[in-house]
Structures are given as structure tokens and as C-alpha cells.
Amino acid sequence: MNDKELRKAGLKATAPRLKILQFLAEAAQHHVSAEDVYKAMKQAGEDIGLATIYRVLTQFEAAGLVDRHHFEGGYSVFEIRQDQHHDHLVCIKCGAVEEFLDPIIEARQQEIAKEYRFEMIEHNLNIYGVCARCR
Amino acid sequence: MNDKELRKAGLKATAPRLKILQFLAEAAQHHVSAEDVYKAMKQAGEDIGLATIYRVLTQFEAAGLVDRHHFEGGYSVFEIRQDQHHDHLVCIKCGAVEEFLDPIIEARQQEIAKEYRFEMIEHNLNIYGVCARCR
DNA sequence: CTAGTTGCAAATCATTTGCACTTGC
DNA sequence: GCAAGTGCAAATGATTTGCAACTAG
Numbered sequence: 266m267n268d269k270e271l272r273k274a275g276l277k278a279t280a281p282r283l284k285i286l287q288f289l290a291e292a293a294q295h296h297v298s299a300e301d302v303y304k305a306m307k308q309a310g311e312d313i314g315l316a317t318i319y320r321v322l323t324q325f326e327a328a329g330l331v332d333r334h335h336f337e338g339g340y341s342v343f344e345i346r347q348d349q350h351h352d353h354l355v356c357i358k359c360g361a362v363e364e365f366l367d368p369i370i371e372a373r374q375q376e377i378a379k380e381y382r383f384e385m386i387e388h389n390l391n392i393y394g395v396c397a398r399c400r
Numbered sequence: 401m402n403d404k405e406l407r408k409a410g411l412k413a414t415a416p417r418l419k420i421l422q423f424l425a426e427a428a429q430h431h432v433s434a435e436d437v438y439k440a441m442k443q444a445g446e447d448i449g450l451a452t453i454y455r456v457l458t459q460f461e462a463a464g465l466v467d468r469h470h471f472e473g474g475y476s477v478f479e480i481r482q483d484q485h486h487d488h489l490v491c492i493k494c495g496a497v498e499e500f501l502d503p504i505i506e507a508r509q510q511e512i513a514k515e516y517r518f519e520m521i522e523h524n525l526n527i528y529g530v531c532a533r534c535r
Numbered sequence: 536c537t538a539g540t541t542g543c544a545a546a547t548c549a550t551t552t553g554c555a556c557t558t559g560c
Numbered sequence: 561g562c563a564a565g566t567g568c569a570a571a572t573g574a575t576t577t578g579c580a581a582c583t584a585g
Contacts, residue, residue, distance in 0.1 A: 335470050363518075
């Protein structure tokens with residue numbers, strides 16, 4: 266299963282990595298902080314140090330297996346890489362994150378980058394507010 | 401001059417605040433980190449502690465005098481509040497920041513928030529890449 | 536076997552806070 | 561004069577790193 270993915274990324278298929286990757290893939294809320302992963306591992310009975318979580322997440326990011334986001338709040342949020350780029354709606358009350366993709370916005374971004382002669386490498390759009398459930 | 405602005409925000413017009421506000425208004429690159437402000441103050445012969453810089457910037461933000469951004473990199477960037485909201489093109493090579501405002505994107509964001517029944521409070525779009533000068 | 540990994544503790548970085556001292560108004 | 565503001569040093573919270581012990585291939 267994930268064994269191969271790790272090997273392909275030049276990473277040994279160790280227990281911590283497999284567990285973390287599996288968790289990222291299956292987590293209900295798949296936008297998680299390092300701390301979230303740490304707690305989940307602990308709860309699952311896995312004895313993985315926080316330092317390892319950070320190292321693994323950083324390696325996964327470098328390998329293109331996960332994306333790292335810097336939402337407001339001063340800490341990083343990770344999510345397993347999707348086939349498709351997307352943007353985020355972040356609820357400032359409950360922390361829920363919804364994803365969306367708008368072709369019109371995507372297209373405009375390309376045009377703006379071109380206008381400013383910018384070689385676009387990545388882009389992210391975050392909408393902060395209060396979600397339907399929290400209003 | 402800025403005296404009034406501070407008073408209106410309920411802040412005493414102290415030397416540190418006046419100096420920092422003036423710097424933010426006049427800085428060539430007006431997207432600066434707390435450290436940037438600190439160095440600039442030191443260079444200008446002002447003896448203002450880093451803690452004060454942070455306190456003042458935070459108060460300015462609360463007062464709506466400046467905006468705080470969380471670009472990639474794990475630290476905050478501040479800019480004096482403009483009359484108009486805008487988004488950013490951030491050069492990952494030289495750190496230059498360009499601003500833009502696209503009515504089409506702005507409109508789409510409103511619609512998307514509505515679609516998801518999100519009460520939008522703020523939003524920001526950052527395009528990371530290599531600017532014309534660095535290519 | 537052995538280079539890559541891990542856990543733990545100590546280190547680092549950005550930012551915040553406690554506190555005694557200063558300064559606007 | 562006195563509440564608000566400041567500098568400094570110590571505290572914090574997120575993340576990183578040094579290092580000796582471990583494991584995948």
C-alpha cells in the first residue's frame with residue numbers, strides 16, 4: 266500500500282511514517298496540525314515523538330505527499346496532497362476548513378501573474394469567516 | 401500629523417509610536433516584519449525595544465492602522481492600512497511584495513462565501529513566485 | 536552491516552509577558 | 561499625579577536540532 270509511495274519518495278518505509286501517512290489519508294478532518302497528529306498517534310497507542318512528527322511531515326512535504334498551510338494562528342496545518350489544487354474557507358470559530366476550487370479565480374490569477382511578469386510557483390486563497398454551523 | 405491618528409485610536413502619542421507609524425508610512429518597502437522595524441529604529445538612533453515594537457504593532461493592528469499578514473516563512477509582516485483592500489504577489493527570491501486588486505476575483509469570493517453560507521470576515525490571496533527582476 | 540531513522544532533551548525563533556521604571560496629558 | 565507606556569529579561573509556544581540508540585533493506 267503506502268509502502269511503495271514512501272519508497273518512491275526515497276524514504277524508508279518505517280512504522281512511524283506509515284502510521285502518519287495512513288492517519289493523514291483517513292482523518293475525518295484532513296487539515297491537521299503537528300500537534301493533532303501527535304495526539305492521534307498517542308491515542309492510537311503509537312509511541313512517536315513530536316520531533317519525529319515534524320520531521321516526517323517536513324519530509325512528506327518535500328516529497329510532495331502533503332501540503333503545508335499557514336493559516337492565521339501561528340502554526341502550520343498539513344493535509345494530504347490532492348490531485349487537484351484548491352483554496353480554503355476557514356471558520357474562525359470552530360476551526361473547520363472547507364475546500365473549494367473556482368475556475369474563474371484560477372484563471373484570473375494566471376493572468377495577473379502574467380501581467381506582473383511573475384513566474385507563479387504557488388498561490389493560495391483563504392477566506393476567513395464563520396461557517397454555516399457556527400452562525 | 402500622526403498625533404491625531406493615535407489619539408483617535410485611544411493611544412497616547414508617545415515617541416516610539418510616532419516613530420514607528422512614521423516609518424511604516426514612509427518605508428520604501430512597506431511590507432515589513434517586526435524585526436525590520438526594530439532594525440530601522442535602531443539605525444535611526446531610536447532606542448526602542450523589540451517588545452515595544454511588537455506591542456505597538458499589535459495595538460496598531462487592533463486600531464486598524466496596520467494590517468498583519470502571514471506569508472510563508474513563519475513570521476508576521478505588517479503594512480500600513482490602505483484605503484483599499486488588496487492582494488499580494490510575493491517574490492520568493494528577493495522578498496519583494498507587489499499589490500494588486502482584481503474586481504473579478506473579489507466578486508467571486510463573495511459569491512463563494514455565499515454559496516457555502518460562510519459569513520466572510522476577511523480573505524487574502526497570495527501568489528508566490530519569482531518577480532520580473534529576479535528571473 | 537550501515538545509512539537512514541527515531542526519541543528525548545536541549546536549542547532556536549518569533550512573539551508575549553511580568554515588572555519596576557518612565558512619561559504623556 | 562497617575563494611568564498608560566516602555567525596556568529588559570524571563571517566559572512561551574511552535575518547530576528544529578544534536579546525539580546516542582535503533583531498524584529497514
